[in-house]
Structures are given as C-alpha cells and as structure tokens.
Amino acid sequence: MIEPWDPWWLKPAARTICLSKDGAQLIQPMANREDLESDQPSDIPCGPKTPLPSLRMLISTEPSPLLAVHLVDIIYSYCFTLRVYNGDWQSDAVGSAMVVLSISSVLGQAGQPETVQEALCYCLEQTCSPAYRHIGGLQFGLALVDDITNLLSLGSPALICMLCDLQRMIMAAGRELKSEKQRKLRKSETKSKLKLAERKVYFIMCWVHEQPNNTLSSLAAIVSAEKSSLMEYGGNKSFSRTEKNVAGNKGKALIEEM
Template structure:
C-alpha cells in the first residue's frame, strides 16, 4: 500500500525527516501511532476522536448436513438492510457535499506518480485543502496500478502440496519466499499436525463458517495493500484483525450470512469508505467464492500466507516505540490470530474435497441475496429522493 508523505519546507536538521498528516483532523502532522489499528494522530484530542472508531470439524460423515442447516435468520437480514440504508444515505450526502473539491491538479498528480516529495510551500491554500482531502478520501490510492490477486490467476488452479499438507519441494532460500511477493504463496514448510494432537474431542461444526470470515479478511487486507503486505506487516495484520470477528474479537458466527454481514458492515464503515463501500464488499465475497472453488491446497497456501503475515507483524511490533503494556497486549492478539489460522490450516487439510465446492455454493447463494438487498435499498432510496409531481402537465 502506498503512503503519501508531506514534508515541511523550513525545518531544522533534527526534524528534516518526512512527516505524515494526522489521519483524524487532517490539519497537523502526526506524532503518535495507534498500537491497535496503526492510524496516525497528532494529539490526545484526536486520539479520543479516533478511538471511537477503533474497537478494541466438520466430521467426514456429516459435513454436508451441518452446512445445510446453516441458514440466515430474519434478524441478520434486517441488520444487513439497515447497514445498506445507512451506507447509501452517507454515500449520497458525501457526493452532494464534496462536488469536485477532491480533484487534484494535473501537476500534483504527476508529482505523486513520479515519486516526488510534495512540499506545503509548493501548494496554494486551495491546493493544500484538496491534497489533504485526497489523502483522507483515498483518491490518491486510485492512481496505483491495480493488483491481480493470485487466486484469480490460472496458476492457482494447479497448486499441489504433499499428502501431509506441506510443500512438495522445499525452497532453497526460505527468507526470500517469505519476505517477497511471489505469484502464489508457498505452503507450509513442515507437515501439518493431525487435529487429534491439537485438541480433545471433536471440532466444532461452525469451523466452515469461521473459514469464510477469515478468507474475507485475508482478501480485504491484500486488496487494500495491493498485494504487498510485506511493506507494512504490522499495519496489515491489525487491519485484518479489525475485519475478522473470529480473529479480532473472538467472535463465533453461526451462519454464512452472519459471517458475511459482519465483515461487510466493517468494510462499509467510515474507516474504510475509501476502499469502495458496498460494491467493494460484494467483490470480496466473490474472492471468497473463488478461493473456496480452488480447493484445499489453495486454501492451505492462503492460510499459510496469513499466518506469516501475523508472524511478521509481531516481529515488526518489537521495534515500535510504544509502551510495554500496549506491546504485550498487541502481541497477544497477533499470536492468538496466528494460532487460530494454523489450527484452521490443519482442519482444512483433513476435510473431504467436496466440502469446499459445497461451501462455495452456499456463499454464492448468500452473495445473490445480499446483492439483491443492496439493489432494493438503492432503488428505494432513489425513488424516495424524487420530488413529488404537484401539477401534471397536460
């Protein structure tokens, strides 16, 4: 993910490093970083304003039956309708208020594209306002060349792992495979452990639903980071935790609809509005369907990539200038997420192949239902916004 840096012109040698604008007020340079969501802020007042938005197995013989019993309830659908109404309402208000104010001049755009540093002294007061708004709205991120997800590439259909769920051929340079972007994430380096070694009793029948939640958060994170989570593993991992209820809030969604609704609600929240809102969230559901359709080997590679993300985030956290208490708290969250992802890797490895095509079918049904809800809400808002005809022309 690209970061836009704005530097003051007349600074002393001790403060000559580029500084980042506060994500909250968009007026002052930031001095602090939120340890939970990695947002930058400038003061206690901005932190308080920001913190309001920063909220802290199948068994082989009954996989199909358990999935068929996973049905959405009326309350879940009602909540989704409310989310869509609120999103479309805010979207219309923003479009009316902003007009063309977020447009940047051609000169500024060319500077950004060429990687030049933008100085405040080079901008007029109006351009400064436009530039800061563009940073906040995500307009500049639209200039970045779109990334094609690895799960959308033809090579993803031929992923092959060993019977133990690990790489068939171990990479010679392990560091290079984990710290650079490859076309397809490599699988585990060691055989996956049997579930019976990781737990007592039988796995929960809800694990398939939890996989959907985690796949969604993975796709969300990689798309917002344009495929390169390695550039900021701590920021990417905290972003993933904010989307996934299973990893971030220890949630236990019980239906496919519940899992998707919770993820989509967070995607449509003001924090991530610049990503694309409802249409972007529906596209992520398509990504989940694509990954499920690829089968167990692709899912294991996906989860393994997610595990490495949390591990890299934890390593990066050790160099952050934060209190020991906050570091320990965040470390605990990252380790918990990493363990959950590894457990699901082992669980996925032991499931029958037909599980994933069946689950993809359920997600397709829910996607169609959610898309229709979105269209109905949009059409209703459009109808309500039309002025009533007082005099009929003859």
C-alpha cells in the same frame, strides 16, 4: 506508474497448486533458476514448510461444526487486506495485520459467528464503516465475497497456501512490534491478539487440510447464495440493518453504509 495488482487466487497458476499428502509444500529440484521460477510462480504464496499435524493431535474432542463459517470470515479479511495493500503486505506487516484484526470477527474480536450470513454481515459492516467506506463500500465488499467463492473453489491446496500466507503476515507483525516503541500496555495487548490470531489461523489450516473437496465446494455454493440474497435485498444501494427490517425480510441481514 503503479500497475494494477491481480490477486494470485484469480490466476491460472492458482488452480495447479500442489502440496504433499501431509499438507507441506513439495520439495522442488534445484534446476536452473528459470525453470524454478516457471514451476513456482513467485506471486503464489508458499505452503507450510513442515507437515500439518492431524486435528486429533491438537484437540481431544470433535472439531466445531462452525469452523467452516469461521473460514469464510478469515478468507474475507485476508482478501480485503491484500487488495488494500495491492498484495504487498510485507511493506507494512503490522498495518496489514491490524487491518485483518479489524475486519475479522473471528481473529480480531474472538467472535463465534454461527452462520455464513452472520460472518459475511459482520465483515461487510466493517467494510462499510467510516474507517473503510472510502475504499469502495458495499460494492467492494460484495466483490470480496466473490473472492471467497473463488478461493473455496480452488480447493484445499490453495486455501492452505492462503492461510499460511496469513500466518506469515501475523508472525511478521509480531516481530516488527518487538522493535517498535509503544506504550507497554498497548504493545502487550496487540501482541497477545496477534498470538491468538496466529494460533487460530494455524488450527483452521489443519482443519482445511482434512476436508474433502465436496465440503469446500458446498461452502462456496452457500457463500454464493448469500451474496445473491444480499443483492436481492439491496446490494446496489444503502439500506439499514435493524431488527425490524431483518424480521420483515425473513431474517435477511441488511447492511448500511455509515
């Protein structure tokens, strides 16, 4: 019998994640195995093994103010994928990574959403598409918006662990692709997409590390408000996302289950 999977970000242990000042995972003393397991729950993803560099070492200009919006897109795609795979992305790293790329505008389409609403609407549209609507459609998507809020409320340590887990998934998919027999062109395109996605995830991980908690809590409040708007304008039923409807509803983006 398959037991239902409980997301790690909803467990009490997720609120006690600690990383070093430079963002790396803390070195645990090698006590007996039982103590080690109790201190480090196995279902909580590990943080980076090495310190995270300053953004100044990665770019010469100020980071884009849209990174917060892109983080929302990335969190959604991660939570979607882990829920689909019951937390076990290791069972199919390539398949899991492909799901992430198909849901995320930022990682899969080199998208540049400019508002939280735009980021959420793209992800929800993919969730309600023919490829995924059987999983739960709009209601499943709205539950994932709650996942975003929960992860943001945990603060930067949990977000860094989440992004590190996503990075490991993408890198594992790249390694698996090397051993798979595919047409060279398709294989090369997929590997390029994965490499670019991995770099984006690492960069935003470094950005998250430098953000104060009030920035993340404010972002969580915006996401929560956007969910309320979606619920107000038809969260419990299908409705069209057309320019006419958007204009008629003061810019509220609407989702249709296709």
